[in-house]
Amino acid sequence: MLIGFALFLGFWYLAVDVWKLPRFAQLPGPDAVIKEWFNRNPAYGISIFTPEYYVDIWVSVRRVAIGFALATALGIPLGLFLGWSKTFREFVFPVFELLRPIPILAWVPLAIVMFRGLETPVIFLTFLASFYATALNTMLGVESIDETYFRAAQCLGARRAQIFFHVVVPGAMPFIFTGLQISMGVAWFSLVAAEMVSGKYGLGYLIMNSYTDVQYPTIVIGMITLGLVGYATSALVRAVGNSLMEWHVRELALGEAA
Amino acid sequence: MRAMRLRVAILRGVVALIAFVVLWELGSESKALTGVALPWISAIPAPSDVIVVWAALVHDPGYWQSCYLSVLRVSVGFLAAMVVGIPFGLALAVNRTAYGVLFPTFEVLRPIPPLAWVPLSIIFWPTQELSITFVTFLGAFFTMVINVVGGAKSIDIRYFHAARSMGSSSFDIFRRIILPGVLPSIAVGAAVGMGITWNVVVAAEMISGGASQATGAGGGLGFFIWNSYVGGSYPQIVVGMISIGIAGYLSSELLRRLGDRITPWLRRR
Amino acid sequence: MSGGAIRIDDVVKVYDPDGSAILAVDHCSLDIPAGEICMIVGPSGCGKTTLLNAIAGFHSITSGAIYLDGEVLCGPGKPQAAPGPDRVVVFQNGALFPWKTILENVAFGPIMQGRLSRKDAHDKARQMMADAGLSGTEENYPGELSSGVRRRVEIVRALMNDPKVLLLDEPYRALDSLTKSVMHEALLEIYYRNPVTIFFITHDLEEALFLGQRVAIMTTRPCRPKKILDVDIPHPRNYSVLTAPRFRELMEETIEAVHEEAIKAFAAGEKEGG
Numbered sequence: 001m002l003i004g005f006a007l008f009l010g011f012w013y014l015a016v017d018v019w020k021l022p023r024f025a026q027l028p029g030p031d032a033v034i035k036e037w038f039n040r041n042p043a044y045g046i047s048i049f050t051p052e053y054y055v056d057i058w059v060s061v062r063r064v065a066i067g068f069a070l071a072t073a074l075g076i077p078l079g080l081f082l083g084w085s086k087t088f089r090e091f092v093f094p095v096f097e098l099l100r101p102i103p104i105l106a107w108v109p110l111a112i113v114m115f116r117g118l119e120t121p122v123i124f125l126t127f128l129a130s131f132y133a134t135a136l137n138t139m140l141g142v143e144s145i146d147e148t149y150f151r152a153a154q155c156l157g158a159r160r161a162q163i164f165f166h167v168v169v170p171g172a173m174p175f176i177f178t179g180l181q182i183s184m185g186v187a188w189f190s191l192v193a194a195e196m197v198s199g200k201y202g203l204g205y206l207i208m209n210s211y212t213d214v215q216y217p218t219i220v221i222g223m224i225t226l227g228l229v230g231y232a233t234s235a236l237v238r239a240v241g242n243s244l245m246e247w248h249v250r251e252l253a254l255g256e257a258a
Numbered sequence: 259m260r261a262m263r264l265r266v267a268i269l270r271g272v273v274a275l276i277a278f279v280v281l282w283e284l285g286s287e288s289k290a291l292t293g294v295a296l297p298w299i300s301a302i303p304a305p306s307d308v309i310v311v312w313a314a315l316v317h318d319p320g321y322w323q324s325c326y327l328s329v330l331r332v333s334v335g336f337l338a339a340m341v342v343g344i345p346f347g348l349a350l351a352v353n354r355t356a357y358g359v360l361f362p363t364f365e366v367l368r369p370i371p372p373l374a375w376v377p378l379s380i381i382f383w384p385t386q387e388l389s390i391t392f393v394t395f396l397g398a399f400f401t402m403v404i405n406v407v408g409g410a411k412s413i414d415i416r417y418f419h420a421a422r423s424m425g426s427s428s429f430d431i432f433r434r435i436i437l438p439g440v441l442p443s444i445a446v447g448a449a450v451g452m453g454i455t456w457n458v459v460v461a462a463e464m465i466s467g468g469a470s471q472a473t474g475a476g477g478g479l480g481f482f483i484w485n486s487y488v489g490g491s492y493p494q495i496v497v498g499m500i501s502i503g504i505a506g507y508l509s510s511e512l513l514r515r516l517g518d519r520i521t522p523w524l525r526r527r
Numbered sequence: 528m529s530g531g532a533i534r535i536d537d538v539v540k541v542y543d544p545d546g547s548a549i550l551a552v553d554h555c556s557l558d559i560p561a562g563e564i565c566m567i568v569g570p571s572g573c574g575k576t577t578l579l580n581a582i583a584g585f586h587s588i589t590s591g592a593i594y595l596d597g598e599v600l601c602g603p604g605k606p607q608a609a610p611g612p613d614r615v616v617v618f619q620n621g622a623l624f625p626w627k628t629i630l631e632n633v634a635f636g637p638i639m640q641g642r643l644s645r646k647d648a649h650d651k652a653r654q655m656m657a658d659a660g661l662s663g664t665e666e667n668y669p670g671e672l673s674s675g676v677r678r679r680v681e682i683v684r685a686l687m688n689d690p691k692v693l694l695l696d697e698p699y700r701a702l703d704s705l706t707k708s709v710m711h712e713a714l715l716e717i718y719y720r721n722p723v724t725i726f727f728i729t730h731d732l733e734e735a736l737f738l739g740q741r742v743a744i745m746t747t748r749p750c751r752p753k754k755i756l757d758v759d760i761p762h763p764r765n766y767s768v769l770t771a772p773r774f775r776e777l778m779e780e781t782i783e784a785v786h787e788e789a790i791k792a793f794a795a796g797e798k799e800g801g
Contacts, residue, residue: 004359005366027382087270094271095278101510102503103453107482109487109495116296129557151585154610156688166639170626176400185369189454192371194462203376209376210357223374227574230369247626251670 028216067126078137129190137179141172177241282309303493327478347406372397398451409443445517531691531724538591553749566739570792574750582607615685623669630665
């Protein structure tokens with residue numbers, strides 16, 4: 001594993017700083033990036049010692065958090081109903097599917113027109129992307145529940161509402177959490193794009209700005225930070241899922257042991 | 259009995275769609291109708307305006323040129339991602355050394371959103387077109403590889419045992435077990451990757467837009483939408499959005515049918 | 528908890544009447560007295576599960592009627608029975624809710640029906656589980672336990688509801704024969720304490736003769752009783768019964784009938800499988 005990293009970093013360093021290969025020479029090299037990132041007095045203003053760095057991180061995280069939370073709060077119930085009630089699905093799903101193929105970023109200008117200000121459109125786009133993924137995966141989760149569980153609940157005397165809470169919701173959970181991880185990834189994707197096009201502060205904005213201001217090492221700092229934060233938030237979702245679904249974790253563990 | 263059920267379903271869907279368009283129209287015109295403007299919805303161009311503008315655009319070659327450019331970029335980027343991604347994923351899946359060395363680095367780079375690569379891409383590649391294509395490629399590439407690796411890993415180990423016990427060579431196993439086994443995952447990866455590709459193309463077109471109309475690069479539906487916004491023709495924005503939606507839907511449908519073709523055993527009896 | 532007599536009266540079930548019109552059950556009649564263990568034997572796919580599903584209320588019937596203690600479950604004007612805790616099903620592949628602990632699973636029925644408070648239901652569950660030798664598994668999740676234990680838990684879960692009828696759809700099919708023999712004795716033990724009517728579907732003749740008071744051998748699709756015999760080996764039984772001469776006699780009487788149907792089913796499968 002370390003060999004892989006070493007090879008990658010090595011190639012990067014060699015290509016940019018030592019051999020100065022044709023196109024590669026213009027890229028920032030690893031030593032420039034590291035020097036800048038850990039610099040108390042960074043030449044271009046962003047390093048782990050500057051407050052702006054953390055402001056940018058916080059702004060992006062905050063946007064993703066709000067968008068993701070809204071998407072989860074709206075998407076899971078919608079997905080549950082879509083999976084649970086045929087009538088509901090026949091009415092609502094066509095409209096849902098009509099809007100879904102429109103790429104999230106195609107909404108940017110409309111979002112700016114609809115929501116004044118710079119903050120709300122960005123959050124809206126993050127929300128939208130996350131919402132589709134969550135609702136769809138939740139619906140699939142409900143549909144994936146074995147029919148037998150419904151039948152068992154019925155002959156044990158459960159009424160429809162009880163079946164919803166005791167079978168549908170827990171049964172769809174594994175799918176829902178896989179969906180939430182995808183949803184988180186999609187949220188970051190949309191956020192960065194939205195920030196690059198029209199944002200103030202935030203990691204996407206930082207990357208775009210560093211480019212236009214010809215501060216190339218900072219671009220890479222921004223990218224790496226994005227990767228790290230994105231990974232951390234996905235891991236957080238995964239951890240929450242695991243703690244809520246102990247039964248699933250134990251089942252999977254036994255499956256591997258067997 | 260079944261036919262009637264289907265008809266009911268279709269009817270309900272159509273009713274809902276009509277209701278949606280009607281509500282949209284009412285919402286957009288809320289100021290004119292009731293004197294009170296609904297908070298965000300009244301800013302959306304009304305469907306009636308959108309249709310009028312669209313009817314005019316259909317005669318405009320510039321519109322079709324934009325469509326063509328976007329579709330072209332999506333196709334090139336997507337195909338490149340498949341051509342490079344599938345073999346790369348397969349290599350990772352079959353060769354343990356390759357996996358051990360390359361996969362961790364791959365996994366570290368994967369969370370970086372494709373669009374974050376845009377500036378580096380522009381710096382690196384000589385032409386703007388190539389830089390857009392590269393970013394498009396990246397988006398689908400990561401998805402495809404992850405799906406191929408996951409698909410290969412999930413092939414039931416007993417198929418391998420069965421093949422070996424019947425005397426298959428490694429190459430045979432690759433050709434007859436691994437390859438067909440990952441085809442469903444490739445199909446899924448393609449579908450997801452296509453969605454990502456459209457997103458990236460549209461975004462890239464918006465960001466690095468029509469700056470070089472002279473060289474023929476730039477343009478595309480993403481730029482079309484952005485330009486419409488900047489120029490204040492809001493109904494055109496919606497036309498652009500719907501156009502992309504249709505194009506995206508058609509490309510997904512195409513992929514889905516191709517996917518069904520190459521995995522006939524997954525089709526229902 | 529008395530009652531539980533089932534009367535299947537000239538039932539016909541046709542699947543997909545406007546399409547492929549598959550006749551699953553053909554004028555089947557069967558009388559099961561209350562508290563009897565009635566084994567339904569036949570090759571796979573012959574329609575026995577359809578009968579069970581009709582009694583349980585998961586499928587409708589095309590004609591005929593089914594009565595429970597004289598009352599109509601389904602019949603003319605009411606093609607599908609309503610599922611309910613008086614006829615609990617134990618499913619082939621097990622249907623313990625994987626996301627609930629064993630205790631929550633077992634206590635599920637009475638709590639849902641509002642017949643017992645949570646505390647009372649849990650107490651009763653613990654008691655019944657202790658009787659069945661399942662103490663200690665209450666806080667586990669089903670995924671952690673062996674299939675044999677899970678199956679026993681499911682039966683206790685069903686019995687928690689004081690059902691009149693226990694419907695078992697090849698519950699031990701997936702178990703190895705060693706576990707099966709333990710399951711059989713466990714089931715009988717539970718039965719001796721709670722004499723419900725048992726409607727047990729199986730393709731295993733030995734299992735049928737060991738457990739049943741009456742065995743109904745069904746024809747291949749469409750399904751109807753081909754041969755019904757009384758198993759006059761006295762209860763309580765244990766596994767030594769298997770080597771008793773009377774047991775072997777009964778096997779001889781029935782095995783030919785079963786084998787005949789098995790061959791027919793095999794041939795039919797080859798034709799339509801393709």
